Amino acid sequence: MADQPSDWLSKLGNLLVPTSQPTRVDPIATVTNTRILNELIASFEDSLQRESVGKSMLFNAHFLIILHPDTYxxxxxxxxxxxxxAVDAFKNRIESKKExxxxxxxxxxxxxxxxxxGREFGGExxxxxxxxxxxxLTGILPGNEQAQSADRIHVTRRVKQTNRFEKVDIDFNTFQHIDFREPGAFVVKFRFEIPKAPTARPSTAASAPQPAPGLPRSHGAGLAQITHYIAELNKEDSYLMRDREIVVARKEPENQHFPNYLLLESAYVSNPHARIRYNDELQHFQIASFxxxxxxxxxQLIPRSEPANxxxxxxxxxxxxxxxSMVTLTFQRHD
Structure with a gap:
């Protein structure tokens, strides 16, 4: 009996070395709202540096945030x-880089x-x-019909080993274990005031800046006229190109407010499908297909390129x- 520990000693031992019990991680304590916000800002800033090119600012606009079901x-x-x-933070970053x-x-x-x-993502x-x-960059996340036609999508994600974001291709099967609920979806429209390059004040009226050669003097006349015919609807309409660069895209509610979008009511048009711009240096129009x-x-077939490049x-x-093969645009430059 003398070799057996007393009750109080046993209790003391339990305090110093607690008995093994299953530990439940509290999602409220481990994942804060601030941490989720910081992850979104980090992803946005990485894309801003990665995707912007030359004098053009480009960045991710679509984000998936995947959490453990308990945390969700x-x-x-x-x-x-x-x-x-997050949107306020994005706007501040954009404003700080306008120069x-x-x-x-x-x-x-x-x-x-x-x-x-979800409890699994990409095998992890x-x-x-x-x-x-x-x-x-755009609507290639689950729920987008255009994206579902492809086997893989281009995204950026943070890698655990390096703690850095990298651009990768992800198979759509990666998302099959994730429960994306409608209450967890948010769309925030944006409109930006594109900064204009400063112009020197003319010393006399004779030195006032002249319009670019070959373009209409009146902005109201437009740079070009684009007539479009949609075969599936047997519908024809016309679009006046007033901006030096426009985006050709499928007509969707989220695109309605965008001033330089040519919206086409056709399931055969991608979102976006192409861009048309006037190149001041070369003094002719150009097109890129996405x-x-x-x-x-x-x-003549126009090869596909990435929006970022x-x-x-x-x-x-x-x-x-x-x-x-379904929507015809007739492009006519204005003199």
């Missing part, structure tokens, strides 16, 4: 506030956030302490542009 349930009421703070970039050229027309709960387990942010479907100019091709003053 604990944090879902704060999602609208997190999104609002560096002359043009703000997002591929999408809105910021899109989608939260989901998702724990209560994990926050996965996947960023993309669609996985065919884009032809006067029967457009490959421009000369667009004749008079041209027929065929989108996916």
């Amino acid at each position: 349930e604990a944090r879902q009421n704060a999602f609208p506030v997190i999104v609002n703070e 560096q970039f002359e043009n703000i050229v997002p591929v999408a027309s809105s910021w899109y956030f989608k939260f989901g709960g 387990p998702i724990g209560p302490a994990d926050v996965k942010v996947v960023g993309a 669609s996985r479907n065919e884009t032809r100019v006067n029967e 457009p490959h421009w091709y000369t667009l004749p003053d008079q041209a027929q542009i065929l989108l996916n």
Whole structure:
């Protein structure tokens, strides 16, 4: 009996060395709203540096935020506030870089956030302490019909080993274990005032700046006229190109407010499908295609390029542009 520990000694031992019990990680304590916000800002800033090129500012506009189901349930009421703070932070970053970039050229027309709960992503387990942010330039996230036609998508995600974001291709099967609920989806439209390059004040009226050669003197006359015919609807309409660069895209509610979008009511048009711009240096129009479907100019196939790195091709003053063999654009430059 003398060799057996007394009751008080046994209790003391339990205090110093607690008995083994299963530990439940509290998602409220491990993942804060601020941490989710910081992950979103980090993803945005990485894309801003990675995707911007020359004098054009480009960045991710669509974000997937993947959390453990317990964390999702604990944090879902704060999602609208997190999104609002994230958008304010994005705008501040953009405003701070306006002097560096002359043009703000997002591929999408809105910021899109989608939260989901899952226990696995890309073969890696998702724990209560994990926050996965996947960023993309435009609508290639789950739920986008255009994206679903492809086997893989281009995204950026943070790698655990390096703690850095990297651009990768992800198979759509990666998302099959994630529960993306409609209450966890948020769309915030944006509109930017593109800064104009400063012009020197003329000393006399005779030295006032002249319009670029070959372009109409009246802005109201437009730079070009684009007539478009949609075969599936047997519908024809006309578009006056007033901006030096426009985006050709499918007609979607999120694109309605964008002033330089040519919106086409056709399922055969990608979102976006192409861009048309006037090159002041070369003094002619150019076109770049971003669609996985065919884009032809006067029967010549225009190879597809990435929105972050457009490959421009000369667009004749008079041209027929065929989108996916179903939508015909007749382009006519104004003198």
